[in-house]
Amino acid sequence: MNESISNHKIYLGAGPAALPSTVLQEASEAIIEFQNSGLSILEIPHRGSLFQNILDEAKILVRDLCNLTDEYDVLWLPGGGRMQFCMIPMNFLGDDETAGYIDSGHWAHEAMKYGSHFGKTLSVCSSKNVDYSALPAIPTSLPNHLAYLHLTTNNTIYGTQWHSLPPQKSTMIADMSSDLFGLPRSFSNFDLFYAVAQKNLGAAGVTLVVAKKEMLAKTKRILPPMLCYAAHAQKQSVLNTPPVYAIYISWLMLKWTKLQSLSVLHEENLKKAALLYNELERNNLFYPLVANKTDRSIMNVCFRTKDDNIATEFSDFCFHHNIVGIKGHRRVGGFRASLYNATPLQNVQTLVAAMQEFERKYS
Ligand code: PMP
Numbered sequence: 001m002n003e004s005i006s007n008h009k010i011y012l013g014a015g016p017a018a019l020p021s022t023v024l025q026e027a028s029e030a031i032i033e034f035q036n037s038g039l040s041i042l043e044i045p046h047r048g049s050l051f052q053n054i055l056d057e058a059k060i061l062v063r064d065l066c067n068l069t070d071e072y073d074v075l076w077l078p079g080g081g082r083m084q085f086c087m088i089p090m091n092f093l094g095d096d097e098t099a100g101y102i103d104s105g106h107w108a109h110e111a112m113k114y115g116s117h118f119g120k121t122l123s124v125c126s127s128k129n130v131d132y133s134a135l136p137a138i139p140t141s142l143p144n145h146l147a148y149l150h151l152t153t154n155n156t157i158y159g160t161q162w163h164s165l166p167p168q169k170s171t172m173i174a175d176m177s178s179d180l181f182g183l184p185r186s187f188s189n190f191d192l193f194y195a196v197a198q199k200n201l202g203a204a205g206v207t208l209v210v211a212k213k214e215m216l217a218k219t220k221r222i223l224p225p226m227l228c229y230a231a232h233a234q235k236q237s238v239l240n241t242p243p244v245y246a247i248y249i250s251w252l253m254l255k256w257t258k259l260q261s262l263s264v265l266h267e268e269n270l271k272k273a274a275l276l277y278n279e280l281e282r283n284n285l286f287y288p289l290v291a292n293k294t295d296r297s298i299m300n301v302c303f304r305t306k307d308d309n310i311a312t313e314f315s316d317f318c319f320h321h322n323i324v325g326i327k328g329h330r331r332v333g334g335f336r337a338s339l340y341n342a343t344p345l346q347n348v349q350t351l352v353a354a355m356q357e358f359e360r361k362y363s
Contacts, residue, residue, distance in 0.1 A: 155178075
């Protein structure tokens with residue numbers, strides 16, 4: 001999507017991630033002047049009508065894309081994913097209660113660790129023993145006393161993803177940071193879900209939280225307002241001075257997402273992922289890290305070179321082909337190509353062509 005911006009590299013980073021060129025263009029213009037207001041988007045007041053319109057429209061777009069009614073509130077909160085790891089148990093896990101966590105990766109595990117500061121946590125299933133290279137099997141029967149069940153829909157670091165999700169068994173909370181809007185989901189199966197913006201939703205600095213209003217009202221502790229969902233909901237995301245620019249970029253991304261449609265984006269994402277996984281299966285020099293095909297992420301494709309000695313050469317080779325951001329996370333090593341919504345098929349074709357050229361050179 002960055003083809004119209006000269007010198008723009010093919011960027012396949014896991015987040016902050018690539019943004020569509022139309023969004024970059026509009027955002028750059030808004031820095032000079034936003035909607036003929038005589039003000040930069042960086043200057044507009046956070047309690048004025050210009051920003052209120054952005055918030056109102058963003059809320060409608062989120063509900064529309066998720067097929068949700070106004071039973072759900074839409075909040076834009078600071079502090080990233082980790083702040084949600086804190087706020088969820090602070091608000092919804094009482095001292096003597098137990099929350100279930102599906103331990104499918106580093107971020108899922110971190111969420112559980114944060115939870116243990118506020119109540120009891122139970123790992124209902126885990127794939128830690130296989131270094132999260134596969135998804136754990138969710139038990140058919142779960143304890144019925146759980147305050148909530150937390151799951152991570154896409155494991156960004158390991159490249160695994162739940163393509164279908166367990167039916168609602170208790171209060172369901174999901175971290176959808178790295179695959180929100182990458183595929184259609186039954187969002188109404190969740191009581192609360194959240195996503196950091198810096199993948200499919202814009203720029204770092206803000207996290208989208210969508211939750212049943214009824215749930216937000218039932219907090220388990222008296223909390224300072226900044227840590228309390230109900231307080232943020234009451235002030236409609238302007239409790240303090242919010243990251244106006246990051247929310248503005250998310251609004252542009254929501255409009256862009258709506259224009260493409262979730263089903264078209266999903267189809268494109270399936271095509272991009274299939275192209276790369278097929279090449280990883282075929283090419284003699286590489287292999288995909290996730291062996292089980294049904295567990296493979298269509299957002300983050302993790303792979304390695306069969307011979308560790310050529311990894312640096314491949315990295316340099318990609319750099320010379322203008323392909324950047326493919327270094328694997330430090331916990332896993334190897335490579336990771338993130339194929340979020342804004343990455344066009346053409347960029348994946350370029351990566352695959354580079355892998356084929358590399359194969360011819362090094363086989
Ligand atoms: N959840 C997931 C699925 C992530 O991929 C990440 C980071 N990329 C986080 C949570 C943590 O987000 P943050 O860095 O904003 O705390």
